[in-house]
Amino acid sequence: MGNVRLTVPDLRLEKEYKDFYEEWVESGEDMVPWVIAKEPADFAGMVEWLEKNSAGIGLPEGWVPDSTFWLVDETERVLGAVNIRHSLTPFLLSSGGHIGYGIRPSARRKGYATKLLELALEKTAELGIAKVLVVCDRSNEASARTILNNGGIEDAPHTEENGNVVRRFWIGG
Template structure:
């Protein structure tokens, strides 16, 4: 059985999450979404912090509540992660969006990102988001395809101070 689903972070997935985290760290690639950069050494504390983030507890200045989910397969292997921001600040409206997601390097090009975003949009709707902003760098053609495959409608690009072009897409829920 290889059914994939989104699950809330849980200490029961510690071993699987460490494997996911270490693979990404070892790849040297940027860790996306940003929440997977959190140090999992004290795993229970990290999981609690993720649950607190979803409830808006002890958020850093300028942060909004965000729910994190892990994409797991039928054997509870962590394949990817998503962070869904409940609202947008001006910086998030420009270049962050509601949904940040990523698939571990060894599991890419298998359709998991499209599935992860599809499932994330269902969770976003449950959170009361009716029109989700999803963004990616212009150089990330795989993510652009994923967003378009999930109904993304292109909006005006945002150019960051360093010249990086952020593609912005809205998905009506």
């Protein structure tokens, strides 16, 4: 797997991030976590938006501050992203959790998701979040294994209005 680390969004990683973004777009898959769906043409503006989200500045009504980190390897290639919500709203308690994460399609099945969640849990501890909720769709067995590999204890699932079943796991606390 190599040496990987989390980094805050950084202007110096524009080329690497845009490559990450384009791979997701070309895959046609849902972009996870939600923040990576923001088109990065104005890269500096996107990084500033992420910084403001982390500080809780300019958030829509009912939203909570959230911090985004990128998983990069020793060559600075962006392999994945994680978005950490600092607290839970009723929606996040049932369907979103504290942590959303994703690995670029070409880097999957190499252990990066497990490492990304492990590193994200260190960040939640730094934010003072002792008990962390992580969720995944019932159909996403790979994500469920990643969560279980990081100590997840399954709680009652939540069925969304459209019938999608969300598995909910608590870590820590």
